Amino acid sequence: MHVLLAPDGFTGTLTAKQAAAALAEGWRRGAPHDRITQVPLSDGGPGFVDALADNLGGEVVATVVEDPLGRPVPATVLVVERAGRRTAYVESAQACGLHLLAQDERDPTRTSTFGVGQLLAAALDVAPHRIVVGLGGSGTNDAGAGLLAALGAGPRARLGRGGLPLEVAEPADLAGLGAVADRLRDVDLVVAADVDSPLLGLHGTSAVFAAEKGASEEDAQRLENALGHFAAVVGRVRPPATDLLTGAPIRPERQPGAGAAGGLGYALLLVGGRPASGVEAVLDAVGFDDLVASADLVVTGEGSFDWRSLRGTVVVGVAEAAARVGVPAIVVAGRALVGRREAMSIGLSGVYAVAERPEQVAASFADPAGTLVARAERVARTWSPAAG
Incomplete structure (x- = not known):
């Protein structure tokens, strides 16, 4: 057998x-x-790059990024070439994973995805046609604001300090958001998420996942409010596109996968990412x-x-x-x-x-x-x- x-x-x-x-x-x-x-295998969370490297081969490019609390941590980008097209695979958990934090360090009000932005920048350095970002296993709840700061969307002091400071975000804090989207325009950016949760609401990232990352009930509610405020600010800076069939705005915070990895999916959708199932991305690749x-x-x-x-x-x-x-x-x-x-x-x-x-x-x-x-x-x- x-x-x-x-x-x-x-x-x-x-x-x-x-x-x-x-x-x-x-x-x-x-x-x-x-x-x-x-x-x-992997669903996009921890082990995403290793699972793909074991099955696909390719070149593993080593780099150093910041963990959720700003400390240096090793990370990798897997580069695979097929039929003249180069794909870079990135595992967000290498930079923002819950496993990088000791039990008493788990606090999603202050942990940041800044290191994931650094990792995405490292992927861009290999001039890929496609970037697949695996999402899952995060210790963050910042709607990907840290990632956006690392790519130049706004100041780190305002966007890269965790989810709770986003409750006072202002449009000026996202002055570079359009430039980040332009930087990624020619790359097929795949958001390989482990969950299909939206950013906000009863099934959103704060309500469902913040507690397992160290948040109290009060913290989770404040994070929900902070991320809601942040999404509203983003909507003013970068008004949502319109559905050509219904005429209704396409709100990225409501899209399946926007709530993955503490809202990291939301940030990637903002800059042109397209959602995909993390496990299906791995199964297809192998x-x-x-x-x-x-x-x-x-x-x-x-x-x-x-x-x-x-x-x-x-x-x-x-x-x-x-x-x-x-x-x-x-x-x-x-x-x-x-x-x-x-x-x-x-x-x-x-x-x-x-x-x-x-x-x-x-x-x-x-x-x-x-x-x-x-x-x-x-x-x-x-x-x-x-x-x-």
Whole structure:
């Protein structure tokens, strides 16, 4: 049997590549006669560039940018040439990721995406035809104002100090916004987001994601107000385009993906970006449909298989790709908090947790690779005819 192992990273414990290796080791123990192919994946968040580099090759260009608190941090741009066209892949989490912050540093009222702007500038330096920016896993909630400051839209002192200072933003703070858009006009800018949330509202970035980045309920409400004010100022500086069919204004803050990475998607849409699913961008780039068609079973995975896993994630993308060609897909996760009915609704044939009981959670964090190997071994014996 040919088994395709295509996990995302297990957040906080294993990268996608490490997870794929652990799944492979366990599977070989349980079903040593099976043929295994490893394809680490990403939804646009942490591991985006590594997953693409592992599958596409290309040149990795090293640089140094600032983290969410302004400290230097290493980052990379992946440059891939195909048919005379150069694509630069950028992973925003390398500059604004939550993993870059200690627990007591997590405060989205003051963390900034300035470093992502620096990373985008580094991508522009390689003269690409296309730039794909992976969004996800951020520790920021600044509507991408920091990124805009780094590219020259306005002063860092006004735009690059986090989300909360945006509550006093003024049109003069965005005097260079048009110039930034002009700078990117000839580049196909793809916004590969891990979520399709808008910037504002009950389903927006502050309401849904600010708490996990360290915001209190009061902070989240103030951030919502600050980002709303910022979007209104942007609308005065750069009035929205008009929908030719309806005559209504096209408001970027309401677009799917605008709320990704704390509103970083919004800033990229402002300067000409076009939205895309992060996981679909990765699956397309690695030729995943062809890989699935040659497999007998697909195994995906992530740290926590929960309600958020049911929309726009690696697990969903893998399950849908497998369903299109009639190949069964299963997920092996650190924890499984979604029922069988919900799992079947996205095309999964099985869900397996490393930590099946609450008392097993500590062990899974203490030895994430070892416990994943052990679980994969048991799953292999269940699914592989060779194991019988």
